[in-house]
Amino acid sequence: MIEVPAHETGIVRVFAVNGDSRGCGTAQSFLTRLEQDPEDIAAEAVRLREMLGADQIDPTYTETFAVKDVAxxxxxxxxxxxxxxxxETLAPDRARLDALEGEVLIVLSRALGDTAQTLTPGADLTFIGAYKMAEVPLTGPVKAPPPDPMPAPTPVDEIDAPEEISTGRRTLIVGAALLIAALLxxxxxGSN
Known part of the structure; x- marks a missing residue:
């Protein structure tokens, strides 16, 4: 029997799949479950509940595969x-894990929900071990960076006045206007 406390997080449980249960389910990973039909996931949940003797299980957070796939x-x-x-956490069981053959079932804490339950695996599973995932240390509350301050409005007396038109340019404009007027x-x- 394996006791699972309520609200457990960060535990990875590994089981060897024995005898007749080998090959019962297709190899499943977190990614392949995303492509499964809800009916297939429900059927997988029933199969896993029976194998693990669990009250509830979400197969989305389990993996079943042949060890040779990661040889x-x-x-x-x-x-x-x-x-x-x-x-370091796996070190005591490393030789045993690496010597496994056939299929394994990996069950993450999230698969077991937030309620306390007792797993009673049947003969088709051998419990290998439970391993704690690495914890991400928090150094304090995560804060969003402060927003960029908006620039202060520029006072009207500091706004640059448009450049004065140079005398040469003014002469050119006046000359062009007089020429157009003379032509008109x-x-x-001439038309009178």
């Missing part, structure tokens, strides 16, 4: 990497 990495290193369990007078005067 290159090793089961202990897979658990350390994928589940964020420190290698000639056109209108």
């Amino acid at each position: 290159d990495l090793g089961l202990s290193r897979y658990i350390a990497t994928a589940m964020d369990v420190p290698m 007078v000639m056109i209108v005067g």
